[in-house]
Amino acid sequence: MEVKQLVDEIRCSNFSDRPTQPSNTHTSASNDRILPRAFKMAPKKNTKTSDSINAKLALTIKSGKVTLGYKSTLKTLRSGKAKLIIIAGNTPPLRKSELEYYSMLAKCSVHHFSGNNIELGTACGKLFRCSTMAILDAGDSDILNTNPQ
Template sequence: MKSGKCSIGLRQTLRLLRKGGARLIIIANNTPPLRKTEIEYYAMLSKTGVHHYNGTNRDLGTACGKYFRVSTLAIEDPG
């Protein structure tokens, strides 16, 4: 999180996928199925990898070093 560039949230993730700027998408385990399929569809179109995080959105937010829930995370530059 500190050395690379990433975007947090569904809207920013979808925006990056449409532009083709994302390299990897991380989705929390308890993200609603409709949102998961929408992200996976755009990721397939832009040929971006998708990783399903084995934890809740609260766990993903803690892993990112944030004090709020994070359901989706788009990594632009791994650093």
């Protein structure tokens, strides 16, 4: 009889010092099921700003002058013709710092694109990857006037 009372006490007692869930799980908001940490959803990206940047990039590609790629971007920075540099999110840190240094010398602004090089190439309307690009003339786009971030 005493064992049964102890079991009932254990079931009814509140273990405040123990976590209620294992550390590698979380509960979903829609229903209180316990899901493994691997199924946790990624944070939602700010699509409004990325869509507006993509639209401005597409207009700049159509009506303005741009150079795509690391080597040609460095050449335009050295010559002082670049007005804006766009760097993809997954560009290696050494290349990023080199481009930022050259753009500081050329007094050119830099925008860090939120997507990777595949998404930057797609935003430019190309079928290949593009890690960096320089805008020489914006054309009909107002990408130079507004802060892209």
